[in-house]
Amino acid sequence: MPDATTTTMAPAVRPPALARLGGAVRWDTAVGVLLLTLLVCSFSFVDNFGNALNLSFLIGNTLPIALIALPMTLLVVSGEVDLSVGSTAGLSGAVMGALWNAGMTIEAIIPLCLLLGVVCGLINGLLVTRLGLPSLAVTIGTMAAYRGIAQIVLGSDSVTDFPTQYLDFGSGRIGDTFVPYAAVPFTVLLAVAVVVLHATPTGRSLFATGAGEEAARFSGIRVKRLKLSMFVTTGLISALTGVFWALHYASARYDNATGLELSVIAAVLLGGIDFDGGKGTLGGAVAGVLLLGTLQNVMSLTNVSAQSQIVVTGVLLVISVLAPRVGRQVSEARARRRTRAAVVPPSPRTS
Amino acid sequence: MKHPEPETTPVLELEGVSKSFGAVRALRGVSLRLYAGEAHALAGENGAGKSTLIKVLAGVHRPDTGTVLLDGEPVGFHGPADARDAGVAVIYQEPTLFPDLSVAENIFVGRQPRRSFGRVDHRAVRRATAELFERLGVDLDPDRPARGLSIADQQLVEIAKALSFDARVLIMDEPTAALTGSEVARLFGVVRTLRSQGAAVLFISHRLEEIFALCRRVTTLRDGALISSEPLEGLSEDDLVRRMVGRDLDDLYPKQRTEIGEVALGVRRLTREGVFTDVSFEVRRGEIVGLAGLVGAGRSELARAVFGVDRFDGGEVEVLGRRLRTGAPSAAMAAGLALVPEDRRAQGLVMDMSIERNIGLTGFAATTRAGLMNRAAERDRAVDWAVRLQVKYARLAHVVGTLSGGNQQKVVLAKWLATSPQVLIVDEPTRGIDVGTKAEVHRLLSSLAAQGVAVLMISSDLPEILGMADRVLVMHEGRLTAEIPGSEATEEAVMAAATGRADRGRTAA
């Protein structure tokens, strides 16, 4: 048997704590810190930000993005993407409106809408996994198709007369607190998603699939089934978001949630989720969503124009990818300089 | 006759080079001289720093300290392009082809022959490729895309690429790991010609006999440090091993006597159209069955179909009496089957994941409690096998892609052995593994067999097959052409069957 030194690494120069920290600070943590800083600053310096009503507005408006960001994160981690989420939400809202107009009870309509979301997700998933089409292409197609069906279903109608207790649930908040009712189920879903992604074999499989699909298949992971289930989940949550949207804004129209996919993707990207798959955390994604939402709220309160807000969003996105990169290069360069100083070449033993 | 270092200036030289990756010091003050017309071997265990040294020479890595000298002048290679322009051709350990480009374009990318106005001469590219393949005896269509080539074919394309440079320095990092004897022989023939034309050659291999067959001088590394640099003449294989691992080597093929039991893996009339046809064989408990054949014979494809990663069109597979569905690796695993695939980077490992999690991928059943991951259990399982296979790592949480090639291979083995399989298929299990650990892997396979595991071993290393197998199956162009009992298996017999010159009478039923 070889001696112990061959099994473990030969004792090496330990990098100073700071350098190790530099490597360890991941972007999602940084987004979290950024979010906290922003919140603290806003509470102290921005008029009208800290009151319960504004916070409930903020959360209520961010919820649709946050909701869809949950399954989207899982999907992106597995290496796929779904651009049809906004349309699925729109379709679900449109169907909800049409069925309500047709006289069905809301208790019967909502499950049907969710089922519809499952079907939408299933179509995406089957096209991707069975035909082997790229998800980007498929969901660009279904994005148009679902939106189109919504338009056919509801036409130019705008349905607003849903039962008040549902509308109140959609837009109201718990007592005088800043917590909208809808935040409660969201928190539950968030917890479920965090556990699934970060503490179950399913989550591990998602990461493996995203980072190396072939290797995952060779490890006995049922890659296709996994991806299919992720598409279905995304469809389901999108439909749920569509229902929430219609209730929150008390309006079911075929063009509800148009462009939502871009907001979701921007937020998720900001949270450090890698679109090549296999990297990212849910914490980062949710921090990204909240950061964008809060920033928008604060900028509106401080009378920053819509145009400037767009620029700020863009700059933030660019920084979000450049900053960790630049940070790593700086710390690497520093480490290199240090080792160069430390190394003393041993004299070669020649026989 | 001794070969003292020539008096002339070395073509390419390393002087006191060090290189660290974070906490890992891959090279520590290493020097190396390459002379025109001389083949130089680089030896060392897995993770000794050989590939890193080569990447420094090739301009991929910049050394932390030390210098690279070309014709005695210090040069600062800022990238692979600089090294290439200086006449250094490199075959890297892992093939780096462009899957979407044709084989011919792969070889000439960035330096295609041109026509007027700087336009690429596609026809000349194709012609030159065909000539190169002719020289190497490779049977590949220059127009086919590189995607889907077997590892061996990829390696051959890499070799053709390196040769096409007519370089002054030819550097080869384990070019032969996936090749069978005949291809190796061809390659050596070409390299010898180049050498005699004045090229300097640096050669890495874990097959010591190849080092002795090709090289005149050897440099040995251990843990990133230079151990020796000396002429090969007068050195024995054992001497070399001692320098590499710092101790004497045990028997390379430690075959244990085992009790051969019931049939564990039964494959009947398995066919995948266009790949392999009508393959039937059995592997019994306690038995090691070797599967030999030339590159492209379809051995790996057969293994993949048996395991369920690929679908088969006809026939059946039975593991311990349980019939397997086609295309369901999870079912195969549940039945007790494991497959160590041949391409560790694409199939064996998720390169961006940690060592721990890679090993953990096959063991969710054992490492979950109430549906949740039990990290401690996952860690224990990984540590256990990483240590048993002598994986050289700094921390289990490190990304597996930063390990040396051989150590990556060990992680793949660990990942599958940790599932305690009843039937184990290993495809090129020791590709890129150093001699010391190779013996260890062999001992492990042998003891698994002794415990009643059925082992199917695919290998292009014929001595390995002959040394380990109780029975040898031979494939040729997608068909099983011979089944030879271990005692009768000789290199000649196997090669005859592998090249289709087999005595049909002995073909398996």
Place this chain on the structure above:
Amino acid sequence: MTVTADPVRQQPAPPPDASRRLVDRVFKARELAVALVLVLILGATQLSNTEFLSEQGVKDLLLNATILVLVATGQAVVVITRNVDLSVGSVLGISAFAAGIHLRDGGSPLVAVLLAVGLGALFGVLNGALVSLGKVPALVVTLGTLYIVRGIDSIWVGSRQITADALPAGFVDFGHDGIWVLPYLALLATAVLAGVAYYLRSYHSGRDLYALGSSPEAARLAGIPVRARIMTAYVLCGALAGLAGALYLARFGNVDSATGNGYELTVVSAVVVGGVAFTGGSGTVYGAALGALLLTSINSVLPAIGVSSVWVTAINGFLLLLAIAADRILALRVAAALRKKAARTRSARHA
């Protein structure tokens, strides 16, 4: 010893002429599928409405496709390098406005076009620098620049707009006149397309783009100047978006701050439909151009056969799905046929 075994691959396979031709055809088939769908759709429309392929009809079809073809060509080049440029819509908008301002102030049309191209190329440099220097995901960076450029555009443009009466008559006429049924704009686009295609096929740097997209790591090791090539692709893409902006101005005679909004998705669809893979390294600009032609033709076909615009979105989506699915199924079929053929030749050799 292993090294002494005799040579094996005895006789080189028969010259693979037949199989090569088949392989060639498969590669072409990717574009063929789109072309076929296009011809079918146009033919069917002509049958139901004889006015459709009238002189004016054909002219309109070509004119409609021009702008998208140009942008899709540029996008395809970027996508081939395994990157993406989402900012094309914004760049198109801002360069169109720049050209418009120049013309409104009495500038010459040629200078205006060059100005637009130059501005586009400038943003290409920005994108290229961010993507290649930082080695960061192109999706995030260009989503960022999409927002940034759009923000800058709307701050700069404000509520101003360029209307047809501000433009020289010759420039506006250039936007719709032509030689017989061939509009000048379409001729220009075709020339650009052919030029780019020839560059990609026949020049080192063009081939490098494919190599780069196929495997960035291998490209680095092969000594391909990765950064320079990525920069080339982005500059080309930006310049073409700028050119498209100038042509947009000529064609529509009207530019405001909303011009080009959301165009990125159309462009990406065209590229995807045209068979340029988002994983890089494969596809041609001809394919992308065909994709663009198909998309714009669908938008002309539906109104021409009297489909209510309520249905347009849905049908658009379905046709998109159909096109990519047909392409994929065809490819699978051909691959299977090839495999069977290989099996037959092999067993023939074996016998």
Place this chain on the structure above:
Amino acid sequence: SGTTKDSANKAAGPAAATGKADPNKAIKKGLTVAFLPKQVNNPYFTTSDGGGKKALEQLGSTYKEVGTSSGTDTSGQVSYVNTLTQQQVDAIAVSAQDPGALCTALKQAMKNGVSVVTYDSDTQTGCRQAFVSQASAEDLGRTQIQLLAKQIGGKGEIAILSAAQTATNQNTWIDFMKDELKKPEYKDIKLVKTAYGDDDAQKSFQQTQGLLQEHPGLKGIVSPTTVGIKAAAQYLSGSKYRGKVKLTGLGTPNDMRAYVKNGTVEAFELWDPAKLGALAAHTAVALESGRITGAEGETFTAGDLGSFTIGKDGVVLLGKPTVFDKANIDQFKF
């Protein structure tokens, strides 16, 4: 803005909305009135909000404008209403992207003492105190048909090119157009199709092409949206149909000048958007000052615009639209 209000003042808002109006109350100064158009940077809204700004300056109050950069970002508009409520502006003049979606937020705003006026595009009646209408929907619908009928000589096929299928204004106008067409004098005119260009230049462009291909006999097109008419005019002026197929609808003189001059378009109409904005500003200030509550029959003066009476459902009507043609178009610069 610098305007802060004491809570007593704030409480007066809802009271005024429900209580009695006193037309003789003093006009309050130093109010902050926020304009929330469907889309910022839209030339039409910039002109109308500019009118509002001028009026507010004359009234001694502060103007501000916020809004989304997309015309269909309903959720964005909702959050702007919320933000304005948070900022405790005195009044909001909003052009609603969706009649229903803004309701909750606007009611919330009114509850917090903000006066709400809609202009250009209304919400449901309960969600605002007054709607400043550019012209009666009936007038707009009928006059466009009358204009076109005159241009095509009272017979032939016509089509409508509208904005989005959900556009509230356009849909109301189209209903009145159809009603107008039922009159006997239009018996030779046949409406063959309504197409939707979604207020997108390219889409409107292609829809126009489609209309002409599908109905080669088409004599005229009505496009009751500024984006649509502009795109249709651009297509017609560059095609063989220029001058042969008549086009009318709602457009701004600046947009249409080139096409009127080159003979593509004979005449079209529109109200003066600046006046619309100014009236919205006056209405908002009158509401906040307690001069009106939004009840039917109340009368107020709006500076040099004259005196207005609130109609049914709190609608304030600006007046009749102006028809623009070759003779008068150069007198208008908006």
